[in-house]
Amino acid sequence: MNDSEQFAHVNWSASAARVFEECPRRFFYRYQQTESTGDYSEYTPSPGAYLGTVVHKSLAGQVARWARSENIHLQTATDYAKDELERYTEANAETIADRINDTDIETFDSDSFTRSLVRTARNHIRRFFRVIWPHFEDHRYIAHETRQTFNIAEEPVTVQPDLCTRSPKGDFVVTDWKTGAYDRFSNPTIQMQAYALYAHEAYEPELSRIRVQLAHTGSGEFDRMVPTTEDIRRVQERITNNRAFWTSQGDIEFYETDPAVQKCSHCSYLHRCTDGQTVVGEDPEPK
Numbered sequence: 001m002n003d004s005e006q007f008a009h010v011n012w013s014a015s016a017a018r019v020f021e022e023c024p025r026r027f028f029y030r031y032q033q034t035e036s037t038g039d040y041s042e043y044t045p046s047p048g049a050y051l052g053t054v055v056h057k058s059l060a061g062q063v064a065r066w067a068r069s070e071n072i073h074l075q076t077a078t079d080y081a082k083d084e085l086e087r088y089t090e091a092n093a094e095t096i097a098d099r100i101n102d103t104d105i106e107t108f109d110s111d112s113f114t115r116s117l118v119r120t121a122r123n124h125i126r127r128f129f130r131v132i133w134p135h136f137e138d139h140r141y142i143a144h145e146t147r148q149t150f151n152i153a154e155e156p157v158t159v160q161p162d163l164c165t166r167s168p169k170g171d172f173v174v175t176d177w178k179t180g181a182y183d184r185f186s187n188p189t190i191q192m193q194a195y196a197l198y199a200h201e202a203y204e205p206e207l208s209r210i211r212v213q214l215a216h217t218g219s220g221e222f223d224r225m226v227p228t229t230e231d232i233r234r235v236q237e238r239i240t241n242n243r244a245f246w247t248s249q250g251d252i253e254f255y256e257t258d259p260a261v262q263k264c265s266h267c268s269y270l271h272r273c274t275d276g277q278t279v280v281g282e283d284p285e286p287k
Ligand code: SF4
Pocket: 023, 025, 026, 257, 258, 259, 260, 263, 264, 267, 268, 269, 270, 273, 275, 276, 277
């Protein structure tokens, strides 16, 4: 393979752009083509990441019911999350014990840990039903959880919003559920701008009629944005610049490390990264 094409396979997305912004080396490891069919199947998501995935799937199942004009059910949603989380902890007890620094699997209380995960998931789902969902009951369903790819200046862009609706006033509303705690390394603006661009390209030519929002299932709060022409210009510029770099630079030395204790200690590629190991202050076993 020609090095200059090494990252041409990576469509621009808010998540890829964010990984690249946080640490170019992490981007390199994550999207390196020779790795993509190898390590992934072995990877066990962290309990926090898996909880977020399960809550999202649980909510998506209920939104699908709503799309079919069926009633949504809190109990069905929480039962689904409970079953999935129990299966996860049972299958991965050893890895989880290791991740939470429990040196001896014998001392890891799997039942108590599972109950705590299920309780947290239930709290997120309840808050969704009681605080967040009432904002959508009079909206018209458009789409949910569908992966969409479109081109900007001939560069491929991928988005997957959790829900698209029309409000009673006719605004096009793009919503993403957020289950995680606030992450100081994340930049929600990129994702919101990407959704705004998608809504503008695919559904709504008038920017003033687009609403983009992040609904936090932990607190019931919303981050809301009405995009401007400047938002659209910025995200388009970012897509062009990121893709220009990704498609022209394939060697690892162009993807520099950007170590910091918090992000490196949670990085899946710490075992391959000496700069990360230096700031974390440990020499981890290869995973
Ligand atoms: S360990 Fe730190 S510096 Fe290394 S790739 Fe991960 S985030 Fe980047």
